[in-house]
Amino acid sequence: MTKAQDNYLQDLAASRRGYAINRLCGSLKDAANRRLFTRDEDAYCDAYGLTPEQKRAILDRDWTAMLDLGASIFYTFKLAVLDEKSMQYLGGVFTGMSAEEFTAAMRSGGRRFG
Template sequence: MSDKKRVRDIHAYLEQFEDVPGTRVYTAARARKGYHINQFAMSLMKAENRERFKADERAYLDEWQLSDEAKDAVLARDYNALLDLGANIYFVSKLISTDGLSFAEAVASMTEHNFEDYKAMMAAGGRSPEGLRSIKGKY
């Protein structure tokens, strides 16, 4: 198989994952897109950076090469938007921790459920996969 054919095959393969509702496969393309968001999030591993961020979030974000859309998503704690912009959830967890939230609380905010309903749904076995198979097929 030629290298050109392999490249097409990998792109076709990865494109399939874009059709799964609520799923963002972290590919090299997403990593490139979210590089600066992830660098910002990783900076929150240091206590002094967390304190600076908490003192003036906008000023701290302005120190990073982030788009206005990314800054707005951080300020709104719109984790879904951050993931769409290429953020990696493991890096975003640094922001979640900075806010003193549990991972489950943050994930609940990414769904249509409040935290209590989300916990109950997960305790009951999670979301049913029925009807949630394809974006192209309208679920």
């Protein structure tokens, strides 16, 4: 994933780099997979062939590292939901705000670029 002015671009290179982590996170849409993941996160990561860096990001819930390693926010959000985290929480993580501050910023018109 390449960064451009604080934005992540999910280009082809990032998609290839993040394929395993996105597959893992995408699998969490199924209840049976969520149970397996919750039972043994380490083994579940191994079953999806994550790199050591991707595995560490998943296990540590290092959301920013996941994106740096090629993950898509749309897939990582499935993991966040499993942890009962909101999109506003993730928005706060990515912007250095609390979930409440991020929500307030979005309600007041969002970030201004200029």
